[in-house]
Amino acid sequence: MFAIFADGCSWTYRDVRREARIAAVAFMRLGVEPGDLVLSWLPNGPDALRVWFGLNYLGAVYVPLNIAYRGTILAHAIRNAGAALIVVHADLAPQLDTVDRGNLTQAIVLDGDHAVAGLTCHGREALEGEEDAVGVAAGDVPPWQTQMVIYTSGTTGPSKGVLSSYLQCYTTALESFPYLTRDDRFIVNLPLFHIGGTGPTFAAVVFGASIGLVDSFKTSEFWPTIRRLEATSVVLMGAMATFLMKSPPSPDDRDHTLKSAMMVPLSLDGRAFADRFACDVYTAFNMTEISSPLRAGPNPSLAGTCGRPRAGVEVRLVDENDCEVAQGDIGELIVRTDRPWGMNHGYLADPEATARAWRNGWFHTGDAFRRDADDNFFFVDRMKDAIRRRGENISSFEVEAEVGAHPLVHEVAAVAVPSKYGEDEVLAVVALQPDAVLDPADLIAFLRPRMPHYMVPRFIRFIDTLPKTPTQKVQKHLLRTEGVVAGTFDREAAGIFIKRETIGG
Template sequence: MGYHVDPRMPKPEQCIQRYMIERWAAEQPDKIFAIFPDGRQWTYAEMQRIAIRTANALRKLGVRQGERVLVWLPNGPDCLRIWFGLNYLGAVFVPLNLAYKGTLLQHAIGLAETRLAIVHADLHQRLADIDRRMLREIVVLGGQADPVDELVLHPAGTVESDDETPPALDREIVPWDLQSIIFTSGTTGPSKGVLSSYVHLYNMAVSAPFLSGDDRYMVNLPMFHSGGVMPVTAMLIHGGSISMVDAFDTESFWPTVSKTGITTTILLGVMGGFLLKRPPSPDDKTHTLRTCTYVPLNDTAPQFHARFGTDIHTHFNMTEISMPIVSEANPTALGSAGRPRKGVDVRIVDENDCQVPIGAVGEMVVRTDCPWAMNHGYAGNPEATAAAWRNGWFHTGDGFRRDAEGNFYFVDRLKDAIRRRGENISSFEVESEVLAFPAIREAAAVAVKSEIAEDEVMAVVALRDGEAFDPADLIEFLRPRMAHFMIPRYVRVVDALPRTPTAKIEKVKLRVEGLTPDTWDRDAAGIVVKREKIGRA
């Protein structure tokens, strides 16, 4: 095939999961690849055997090359082996956010177009009361499972096998084959499933030039986010290793770094600030963490470098693209995301896709020299695909400006989205659930600034005539219907929502007004909404 001689395209053993595993298992079979929170370790040779056995078990379930399979599992050995087993077959890894429930879960399952799901026991009953579309079979891991009407339920042992014969392929897996579908916020509409090829994820992972085979990457973000799959892929590419943790935790961060020899990680939002708030110690620089990806690059970044001696890097990325903006070590332009990396073109444009002057704000658009190095569309959503891929460029929907030195600065979302604690939230999906509450006539969900970082969700509602309303009742109504991170913190009641002459809700006005004296605060009312702990006591 032509890609074998195209210098822009990585070789199969550099980007395709199966061939990377085969390569490193042959070259360094005894090197540690993965360390898990319970202390288990996989060498490269063990990882290959586990991937092959899992692939053969999945094959017995009827999984074929190119087939999509939902994976609804927390971080850990099971999630990793199912992912690798699927890709070993040339099948497609479709991870789901553990917080999904109700209509959001139903929508994602519909877009995925899968007949089979691998699900944790703590989650499978959420499938009971939704339209599951073509989903017909589930394998339940991590505990006992109760039957779900019209679903064939397979025991955990179904995805175990003793067969270590590499499964045959219908054809060679190629770099542009569909590797995964990762869901991201749909901003003004329902969530979207991002179609990612092997070479897309490769380009995302190699965009950090400071990584090497000597690194051990702390994976502290979930595998249903690009921030979870990217570090694993980066270490597979380089022949390095990972240390997987349940989630970021301030108290255990440095002990985990020292215990498992972690050399690099990602710190998002307030993570770095939380670590800086711990009392100084003589051992602050006695650790193995050489580098850190710090997003956003705020005023705590140089403090982190000075105190802990770790080199700081930053970038801008989305699930759909491949880290087009990156920085050098310890950048001084605070607030910037860096500069365009080699192999990408980045422009800031107006609504007609014309480039704006230096210093002016516009939408960031991106294209790559390497084919397939970004997403190739949205699952089941050709309209959104066409809207994003216009005039030969991918439109990020994010407002940026560029300074005279070539640094790019994120300014604001041009799209109607909310970002809370690292999660992109679709205002459309919040509004849809809020409007299901009987007393509410109309609703708008908008972002308000958090006192910690990023945004909080505010629901502005107008009530039906004569209806009594208690915001606390709305929160309890939303709990079983929405992901925890989407449930509004603030609720404001108005007589009517402001509208434009064309009858569209004027969200800009609501955002400018922000938190008014009559806004109800869930936290102030003592109502706690937390993430459910899946697979942990």
Template sequence: MIGQTRPRDFSDPRIPNRDECVLRYLLDRWAHERPDKTHVVFADGEEWSFAKMREKVRAKAAGLKELGVRQGEHVAVWLPNGPDALIAFYAINYIGAVFVPFNTAYRGGLLAHVIANSGARFLLVHPDLISRLNEIELAGLERLVVTTNLEVVAPPLEVNRFDDLVGDPDEEIELERPIDPWDIQSIIYTSGTTGPSKGVLSSYLHMFSNAGPESWPMVGEDDRYMCVAPIFHIGGMGPPFVMLARGASVAMIDNFSTAEFWKVAKATQSTMVFLLGVMATFLLKAPPGPNDRDHTVKKAFMVPLTGDAPAFTERFGVDIYTIFNMTEISSPIVSEANPTKIGTCGTVRDGVEVRLVDANDCEVPTGEIGEMLVRTDRPWAMNSGYNANPEATAKAWRNGWFHTGDAFRRDGDGYFYFVDRVKDAIRRRGENISSFEVEADVCRHPCVREAAAIAVPSEFSEDEVMVIVAPVPGTQIDCVELAEFLIETMPYFMVPRYVRILDELPKTPSAKVMKAELRSEGITQDTWDREAAGIRVRRESFSA
């Protein structure tokens, strides 16, 4: 563990020192020990060393404190990726306040819900988003802090300019008490695929355990993590903290672009990336070129791990890792480099217990499917519940374990395989079908960019399988050809009966496919029916 030889802050050896896991003390430490080392690089090439980062953060923290932000209070941040968002994140935590980012796609009822749930008095906001506030109830908001300009039509709140909140970085910023590892650092809102978004309460120790040196040993102090996820998502808020915990650097990029990805990685000298969902598929399905290996990336997390992983490594020269994680937990399942068991999420890391259970929380045998339950040896190493939502907290944490809502199976070697969200499972003709596995097979077709598999009613009983697909740009999906491809590659009972083609799949503000919306639409007029087209799949028969 980092700093293991220094005097301990706490008697419990499972709790790291404050300057190992609390943002304020980490930043102070590295600014003292590594002042000239780069901590952050932006897409335009601007770089901030640890010393420069600390100076900027302390100046902004002093300004926020003078404005009235108190230690422990929730501060809402509604900004796109960039220097302002990162400075806001660090400065809020530097004074011991709680960073509460909102998705920049929020509006209407969803925006009103998170504003009310957050309990925030202050909202840091980009001026282009302010008009949406005029449409909703503002709950307890008292003041807007606006970036870039004040020439906006704002609701009747006090307004300040973010650039004007600057104090003396050399003056001591006093705290009511030291910031402890179990204090809440952030509230990150879930995607809301099944209902109103829930605000996940994350302590500093939760964030440290999520991807710290013990959880991700493959990431070192000499790495640079290229972050392409938005800062309101755990995938965008986590990387700066992951690298801060190591005294390392992060490249903060505005968004993911297939065409620009490798060029940006090289320009920022990034050594590791996180490829979530279809990102790896997009990169692999882009036309090959002579510069496929002309970059600095050495390691990539691919989530989920698909059968294309070996081809990705071969083409781009990158070692692949995979994990299972979610905002509420702390990377309980992590793989070795280039795992050979395609489809796995890895094995249980040290310090974590994992069970697969049935509907009554009774453990299922090896090889059978069950919901994943998680708990950790270290206190505060997972979420501290859902903000202002005791019912959801109690439901998720029942029987002393966190219930992920995800169905898995475990093989005899201890490797875990994601099967489905429990709510997304499909049952057809007596067979349980993983929508995740259907989607993975469908996406192997060269013309399919992304896919969503859902259950629709059968005229007989149980479900039929339907897939909604989006094409690779510049191609067209032929439903007959796709069906014939799948008949050759999938078990007979998994082959979709229905296919619907859309230019883009509907997504939540956190870029997750809105399967609930697709299920509610069901079989539409533009849906192709394999059986109506005369293409039937027969049960395989075997003779002795």
């Protein structure tokens, strides 16, 4: 068995190979060749796996898009990928009507018949057919070839497409979950356009294990889903573990099959979670660009630790000149591996961002850490202006671009403010045009169709001018320190709650 899906259907490994070969032949019929990038804009489910594995079987590059993308963020990803073909769910296809579609010429629209103007559109039948010879042998796809491009939020510019080789994906899977065996079943409740979803799925392939693939994490449904799918392992990102711990104790807390949980970050007492739910807790530090250089477990006792360096990596904490800081001091974490291609090989069509990240032979994470005398590493803060909310990395640049598109907004800064769930909420600090008046609820209404649900600011604060340095750079650290002051608009307090859209009914 390889996969069990939310509707109870399942695939064996033999089924996976058959589905991948059928999809690979279908892509070949549409003109896809080895090395081509193809966009996949689909929710979790059999189709997402079919497209991913079919493209890779052919030697093409899988490029999944966040199903919450829309507007300028969607257009940027499409242009950046330069792909000619997109596979899209019919519920999402209308979003393509109003954006720059770059080099797209074809679309496979699944579970509906929406026609996208200017594109040759195919239905589900385009992915169907026979398991014919594909014409690509496994040895024809070298391990250093790009397997996938996953978009990760930019911090000083638009989102970047991370170039991940087969060897990086293999290394990440192997090193992130060394405790897995072929008898394990990963519950994959994070999306397949996110490393939190692709990582466990690929790890199951590496270890010969299986997955239970569902559409999302829901606190009330988590344990029933674990029991129904007989899952033994899970990744709990962001506030997911906090939500589970805050749920009322139940006699059923230990009545399940879960054996291990990768908690990222370790934002609460891992031992308390392990004791309550009778499973081992692990933690690690990872990014889409790297391969879990730090890890700890089972059941680490140091609060907030990300672990110690694993074998095969070197890590340093450095200042702005890449000089190592003293033990106990805060520095940026930089990483390199002894396995060639064990981390990303750059950002798609963005040589400047690649050069900034890969300076002096090390990959620069942009995250601040400290290290104790026992070589334990602790995450301190983001050296960049990213915001993390409910497991999603949010680019302040992209929030600011959409808020700034409102005609009454003069300038804006988006910063993180603490959430009671242990991560961040988004605060938009806005300076309006002279003599302008804007109801914050109207600004929220303006933003909702323009950005993913998780990016819409919770807090809006109006000020006359943003604080700046003499060189006119916004002093975001001052805005973060001030946080939510009196008079700040809180959309949730105003009864405006924005949730993820359900795809496919």
